[in-house]
Amino acid sequence: MVSKILTKTASKPLAKNSVKTPRQSSASPRALVPKKPSFKQQMLAAREQAIIDVVNRLLSEKGFEAMTVDEVAFDVGVAKASLYKHFPSKEDLAAAALVRMMERAVAYLKEIPAGDAPVIKLKAATRWMMQLKLRGEMPNLPSQNSTLRATLIGNTTYIDALMQISDTLGDWIEAAQANGQIRSELPAVTVLYTLYARACDPVLEFLQATGSYDNQQIMQMVETSCFEGLLRR
Amino acid sequence: MVSKILTKTASKPLAKNSVKTPRQSSASPRALVPKKPSFKQQMLAAREQAIIDVVNRLLSEKGFEAMTVDEVAFDVGVAKASLYKHFPSKEDLAAAALVRMMERAVAYLKEIPAGDAPVIKLKAATRWMMQLKLRGEMPNLPSQNSTLRATLIGNTTYIDALMQISDTLGDWIEAAQANGQIRSELPAVTVLYTLYARACDPVLEFLQATGSYDNQQIMQMVETSCFEGLLRR
DNA sequence: GTCTATACTAGGATAGAC
DNA sequence: GTCTATCCTAGTATAGAC
Numbered sequence: 001m002v003s004k005i006l007t008k009t010a011s012k013p014l015a016k017n018s019v020k021t022p023r024q025s026s027a028s029p030r031a032l033v034p035k036k037p038s039f040k041q042q043m044l045a046a047r048e049q050a051i052i053d054v055v056n057r058l059l060s061e062k063g064f065e066a067m068t069v070d071e072v073a074f075d076v077g078v079a080k081a082s083l084y085k086h087f088p089s090k091e092d093l094a095a096a097a098l099v100r101m102m103e104r105a106v107a108y109l110k111e112i113p114a115g116d117a118p119v120i121k122l123k124a125a126t127r128w129m130m131q132l133k134l135r136g137e138m139p140n141l142p143s144q145n146s147t148l149r150a151t152l153i154g155n156t157t158y159i160d161a162l163m164q165i166s167d168t169l170g171d172w173i174e175a176a177q178a179n180g181q182i183r184s185e186l187p188a189v190t191v192l193y194t195l196y197a198r199a200c201d202p203v204l205e206f207l208q209a210t211g212s213y214d215n216q217q218i219m220q221m222v223e224t225s226c227f228e229g230l231l232r233r
Numbered sequence: 234m235v236s237k238i239l240t241k242t243a244s245k246p247l248a249k250n251s252v253k254t255p256r257q258s259s260a261s262p263r264a265l266v267p268k269k270p271s272f273k274q275q276m277l278a279a280r281e282q283a284i285i286d287v288v289n290r291l292l293s294e295k296g297f298e299a300m301t302v303d304e305v306a307f308d309v310g311v312a313k314a315s316l317y318k319h320f321p322s323k324e325d326l327a328a329a330a331l332v333r334m335m336e337r338a339v340a341y342l343k344e345i346p347a348g349d350a351p352v353i354k355l356k357a358a359t360r361w362m363m364q365l366k367l368r369g370e371m372p373n374l375p376s377q378n379s380t381l382r383a384t385l386i387g388n389t390t391y392i393d394a395l396m397q398i399s400d401t402l403g404d405w406i407e408a409a410q411a412n413g414q415i416r417s418e419l420p421a422v423t424v425l426y427t428l429y430a431r432a433c434d435p436v437l438e439f440l441q442a443t444g445s446y447d448n449q450q451i452m453q454m455v456e457t458s459c460f461e462g463l464l465r466r
Numbered sequence: 467g468t469c470t471a472t473a474c475t476a477g478g479a480t481a482g483a484c
Numbered sequence: 485g486t487c488t489a490t491c492c493t494a495g496t497a498t499a500g501a502c
Contacts, residue, residue: 044485062377065298069478079487081480087490090478119464142375143293183457183465190444190454192462193436200435203426210422221423224416229462230424231352232416244482299497312469317497319467 014183027229048096051076055097059139064094069148070201095158096138102161105129109168118176123227124196127219129199134208136214138199166192199228281319281329283310288330292372297327297381324384328391330372335394340361342401351409355428355459358402360431360452366442367448369433399425429458 022221037045054075058067069090082163087093108128112121141148159227173191176182182191198204207218270278287308291300302323305436306313320326341361345354365371374381385391405422415424431437439449 003387007446026430034239047485048238065375066378068476070476077335080478081488082486084479088479091436119307142296144373153288180465182463183461186454186458188464189445190436190440190458193439194458197434201430202433203423203430206424206426212420212422221419225423225427225462226332226458228416228466229458229460229464230415230419231460231462232413233466280467302497303495313496314470314498315468321497337490 005164019054043151047078049095051078052097052100053081055093056101056137056139059097060133061093061140063142064145065142066130068092069093089151091148094148095151095155098141098152099155099158099161101132101139102165103160105165106161109165118172118179118180119181119227121172122169122176122182123223126195126198126223126226129195129213130201130204130219130222132206133199134218156176169195192226192227198222242268273403280311282310284316284319285330285333288326288335289370292327292330293366293369294424296373296375297378298375301329302326321363324381327372327381328384328388331374331385331389332388332394334365334372335391335398338398339394342398350414351405351412352414353404354405354410355415356456358457359428359459360430362428363434363437363452363455365433366434366437366449367451373433377398402428426460431455 021203051072054072055067058071058075061067069080070084072093073083076083083093087096105128109125112124122190136207169192170188173182173188177184177188177191195215201222204218207213207216207221213221249342270355284305287305288300291304291308294300300323301314302316305326306316308315316326320329338361342358349357362371402425403421406421410417410421428453434455436455437451440446440454441448446454
């Protein structure tokens with residue numbers, strides 16, 4: 001467990017989620033039977049998915065600051081005011097996209113075969129991030145934007161997913177250090193951050209911009225430099 | 234020479250430099266004697282240096298988008314309108330800071346002993362960048378901001394310095410690959426970009442934020458992971 | 467070349483009808 | 485919950501006096 005490497009913030013309950021699963025009174029006789037979402041709710045959820053898709057793309061293309069709500073509304077094909085019925089602010093819009101990304105990451109990590117060697121798992125996770133980035137689906141966190149950060153650390157779902165991911169990766173890192181595959185001089189946090197950083201590595205887009213290499217080659221090169229190092233063995 | 238790795242843009246002559254060295258008519262009998270700058274010019278240059286210092290700091294703290302001209306003016310202690318007498322736009326303000334950074338880089342590279350092994354030179358250059366970043370003096374290029382990019386590629390001084398740096402580092406990289414120190418499977422461009430990326434590596438600030446390591450330790454760790462790789466030899 | 471005061475615009479957010 | 489129309493702040497840039 002390396003969850004201690006993340007400052008555990010007292011995550012206050014989330015303000016409100018726009019699309020809730022229908023909550024029945026626990027006194028109801030059918031309380032244990034999840035009710036199928038109504039047609040309207042399905043439409044709503046689909047609309048929000050579409051919004052999040054657009055936000056995700058814009059976030060990866062231009063980053064949070066440069067993305068405008070007008071643009072989001074236009075691309076979704078909806079009025080700006082309607083967006084604000086779904087999400088209370090631009091920050092929450094971005095947060096929703098990030099939350100979905102986190103949930104996808106959690107889901108992907110679960111797919112990795114448990115029997116694989118720790119290093120193999122770590123490489124798989126890294127490749128997954130790089131692939132998203134190369135496909136223009138990895139949101140660009142403009143690092144030190146304060147208003148977005150504030151929203152994010154207040155988002156329990158986001159924080160929980162992030163910590164879950166960090167714990168999983170952290171365990172793999174420690175296992176890989178224990179069995180001698182990853183160098184132990186580097187603290188596990190450093191390794192973790194180094195892997196995370198592949199999700200926003202400018203080298204990926206620079207190499208892509210040269211047009212000389214395809215995505216497979218680029219991922220291979222960055223993986224090599226990251227795991228094997230620049231120096232020859 | 235790897236200058237071909239950078240798209241050689243036809244760099245049009247710079248619009249105008251706010252502080253020019255006094256230009257005498259070439260017909261003048263003292264044309265070859267550089268005239269000492271007048272007191273007023275020295276004051277002007279000093280003022281502009283102060284402005285650039287502030288811009289540089291803000292650029293590294295919050296990036297281009299989040300930096301406001303009001304803030305710059307306030308921190309310099311001058312009226313906003315006065316700033317615009319020195320620099321025609323916010324973009325030019327940032328460009329000036331970046332140009333100075335480039336010139337410093339060029340100067341630093343020249344200081345590196347020519348007799349050192351290529352890899353040693355590359356490590357020195359990398360450490361220089363990381364040190365600036367850790368000290369909060371490395372401007373944060375918000376990557377894909379279009380208006381700033383446009384100004385930059387129109388700035389001959391900037392482009393020339395960037396190409397000069399790339400050539401120098403490129404030569405060292407190729408030398409290091411030739412003598413077997415740096416792995417040759419990786420194209421020189423990839424190595425070059427990988428080193429450049431240390432100037433904006435989020436791992437540096439993340440590790441700094443933990444408060445568990447001092448700058449020397451952080452630089453050592455990142456250098457290790459970059460050159461030696463995460464895997465144990 | 468410095469100031470104060472102001473013009474102008476982009477962009478986040480809301481009002482209020484349907 | 486969607487729309488049109490509008491508000492309002494922040495932020496770039498400029499006018500014009502000294």
